[in-house]
Amino acid sequence: MRPLVLDGGGLVVDPPRANDATAYSGDDAVCEVLASTLSNNGPVPRQSRNTIAVGLGRATVADRLLHGHSNLDQGQSFGMVDGIADVNPKRPAPSTYHDRLAWVVVVQDLAISSCPAMTVGQSPPSYDEPGHHGYAVFLVDAATGGDALLYTERRNGICPGSKPSGPWVDVPLTSISVPWRLLSEQPDRSSAQISFEVTPCDGYSGVTLADEDSDPALVRVLVQRPFGPPCAQPRRIVEKMRAARLGTDLPPRLEHAPVGPYVQ
Secondary structure (H helix, E strand, O other): OOOEEEOOOOEEEEOOOOOOOOOOOHHHHHHHHHOEEOOOOOEOOOOOOOOEEEEEEEEEEOHHHOOOOOOOOOOOOOOEEOOEEOEOOOOOOOOOOOOEEEEEEEEEOOOOOOOOOOOOOOOOOOOOOOOOOOEEEEEEEOOOOOOOEEEEOOEOOOOOOOOOEOOEEEOOEEEEEEOEEEEEEOOOOOOEEEEEEEOOOOEEOOEEEEEOOOOOEEEOEEEEEEOOOOOOOOEEEEEEEEEOOOOOOOOOOEEEOOOEEOOO
């Protein structure tokens, strides 16, 4: 097995040693990766056998890449429903990887951009660099299942005339379906109150919506949290729940969605 080397040593994954042993399941690592987001905050796209590779290795990430990139404004609300702001997840500082035994999950990166209109006959200069693969590499500590990193390989610009950018290192975020409990309902069934637990690092919607297109209605409470063990002790919150379509009553029957990593 040859080492995986990206961006001139920005990421190096060497083969594991003969006596290396794991305490965290590789299957669990893959499950959480598939429920995670890429560096553009979009979900990990559905993978085929040709677009995903999983293995155990000793990973080293250049320290110079561990600071300065995140597409989320930490601690700021990113949406609002019924006048109630969503809560943004908070990423911890990335952990160092120096010859660390890790599960390595390589997926296809998904780059999205809106390119400006081009004038007919216009031919902008090309800045494309050879040797890029379009990889997004998740690293998960094989002993704890925590300290995960998302390494996004340097890539050429998407739009004509744009320059290459990257690589980037982020703490990935994973979507988790958490348990919830119904506390009360309004007499006219316009809304209800539910409770669930979150950690200080979790992001979540300020209002829970019940999908009334099914009977019983499936209710899923999703949080986005940094990949790995919770960042601190969870706390209980109380939140409004209403029908997904504004102005309609709650469905007569509510069903709890499955819990755990949520693969979109």
